[in-house]
Amino acid sequence: MNVFESMRVALYSLSANRLRSALTMLGIIIGVGAVIALLSIGQGAGAAITEQVQGIGSNLIIVIPGAAPRPGSSVTVAGTLTLADAEALEDRARCPAVAIVAPIYQRNTQVSNGSTNINTQVSGVTPAFQIIRNWQVASGNFVDERDRQTVARVAVLGNATAKTLFGSENPIGKSIKINRIPFRVVGVMTEKGGTSMFGGNQDDVVFVPLSTAQRRLFGSAAQTAQGALRVSSVLISATNEKQIDAAMVQITQVLRERHKIRYQQDDFTVLSQKDLLGALNQITDILTIFLAAIAAISLLVGGIGIMNIMLVSVTERTREIGIRKAIGARRRDIMIQFLIEAITMSVAGGSVGILFGAAVGMAVNATGVIKTTLDPVSVLLAVGFSVAVGLFFGLYPAARAASLHPIEALRYE
Structure with missing residues (x-):
C-alpha cells in the first residue's frame, strides 16, 4: 500500500x-x-x-533612585534622589556632556472636576521636561519658569485626562481639584499614545510645576528626613548621541560624590535609551x-x-x-x-x-x-x-x- x-x-x-x-x-x-x-x-x-522608547529620543538618559542587586547579593539597594542632585548635574564644568536636565516628582492621586473624580498620575515637572520629551501642547501652554518660581497652582492635562474630566468641553481656564486643592488648567497636551516609560497610559497624566508638587501638593512625602526635596527620576539629554557614554560616566561620578559612596555602592541607577530598551x-x-x-x-x-x-x-x-x-x-x-x-x-x-x-x-x-x-x-x-x-x-x-x-x-x- x-x-x-x-x-x-x-x-x-x-x-x-x-x-x-x-x-x-x-x-x-x-x-x-x-x-x-x-x-x-x-x-x-x-x-x-x-x-515608545525610541520615540523619547536617542540622547535620553534616565536616573532613578535605588540600584539592582549587586553580584553575589539578592538585596536591592534603596536610595533617594533630591532636587539638589539634579541641580548638581546641570554644572557644565563637571558634566560637559550633559545638555538638559529635567527632574520629575510624580505620585498617583485624586483629580476631580465637579462630580467627575479619577485617580491618575500627577507629575511635577520643569519646562525642560517638554523639551526633552519633544511633547507639544494641543492648546494653551506648558508650565513655565515663572510658574515654578511662584509655586503656581496651574495644571496641564494629558489628552486622555482632559477627555475624561471635560469630555468635548474646552478645559483651558477651568478649575480642577488635585488632592482637594484647586488648580487652574492652562494647557492640554497632544496625544502621545502608548504607555509611559514606567507603565500606564502616558496620556492619562496631569503636569504641574515641580515646586508646586513638592511644596503644595505632597508636602512631607516629597521631602527627606533632612528636609531635602525628593525627585522620582531625572531625565537628562546628552549633548549628542556620541556623548551618551561620557555623560553617564560624569553623572555617576557627580552622584557618587554627593552621596559619599564608592564604586559598587551605588544607590541610584543610570540608564540610557539602549539600556532601557534592552x-x-x-x-x-x-x-x-x-x-x-x-x-x-x-x-x-x-x-x-x-x-x-x-x-x-x-x-x-x-x-x-x-x-x-x-x-x-x-x-x-x-x-x-x-x-x-x-x-x-x-x-x-x-x-x-x-x-x-x-x-x-x-x-x-x-x-x-x-x-x-x-x-x-x-x-x-x-x-x-x-x-x-x-x-x-x-x-x-x-x-x-x-x-x-x-x-x-x-x-x-
Whole structure:
C-alpha cells in the first residue's frame, strides 16, 4: 500500500468518527491557538515598547533612585534622589556632556472636576521636561519658569485626562481639584499614545510645576528626613548621541560624590535609551516565553489525548488489522496508516488553532491597546510542532498496531 492509499484510509477512518476526532483535536487547537495568540501579542508589545522608547529620543538618559542587586547579593539597594542632585548635574564644568536636565516628582492621586473624580498620575515637572520629551501642547501652554518660581497652582492635562474630566468641553481656564486643592488648567497636551516609560497610559497624566508638587501638593512625602526635596527620576539629554557614554560616566561620578559612596555602592541607577530598551524587551521576552510554555502544556495534553484515542482505535480495529495482514499488508503499511491518522488529527487541530490564535490577536488588535503582529515564522513553528506532536504521540499506538499477530488479531472479538 502506497502513502496516498494510506492517507485515504486514514481520512476515511477519522471521518467515520467525526465527533471523537474533533474532541481529540481540541487540546491541540487550544494549545496552538494559545501559542500563536501569545506570541503575536508578545511581539506586538515588544514592537510597541521599542517604538515608545525610541520615540523619547536617542540622547535620553534616565536616573532613578535605588540600584539592582549587586553580584553575589539578592538585596536591592534603596536610595533617594533630591532636587539638589539634579541641580548638581546641570554644572557644565563637571558634566560637559550633559545638555538638559529635567527632574520629575510624580505620585498617583485624586483629580476631580465637579462630580467627575479619577485617580491618575500627577507629575511635577520643569519646562525642560517638554523639551526633552519633544511633547507639544494641543492648546494653551506648558508650565513655565515663572510658574515654578511662584509655586503656581496651574495644571496641564494629558489628552486622555482632559477627555475624561471635560469630555468635548474646552478645559483651558477651568478649575480642577488635585488632592482637594484647586488648580487652574492652562494647557492640554497632544496625544502621545502608548504607555509611559514606567507603565500606564502616558496620556492619562496631569503636569504641574515641580515646586508646586513638592511644596503644595505632597508636602512631607516629597521631602527627606533632612528636609531635602525628593525627585522620582531625572531625565537628562546628552549633548549628542556620541556623548551618551561620557555623560553617564560624569553623572555617576557627580552622584557618587554627593552621596559619599564608592564604586559598587551605588544607590541610584543610570540608564540610557539602549539600556532601557534592552531591559524592557528582556522582560517582555521572558513573559512571552513563560506564557507560551504554559500554553505548550495544552499541546502536551492534546498529544496524550491523541495517543489514548489511537490506542482505542487500535483495539477497535484489531480484526481489521488481522485481515489486512492476512492478505499481505506489511508491518510498515499498518504503522504508516496509524501514524498518518495521528499526524492528520494533530495537523488539522493545529491549523484550526492557528486560525483561532490569529482571531484572538485580531480581537486584541481591535481594542487598540496593543498592535499584535503575526509572524510567519510562528505559524511555521506551530505547524511543525503539530506534526511533531502527532508523530511522537502516534508512534506507540502505530507500533502496537503493527506488532499484532494476524492469527491472534483475527481471533479477537
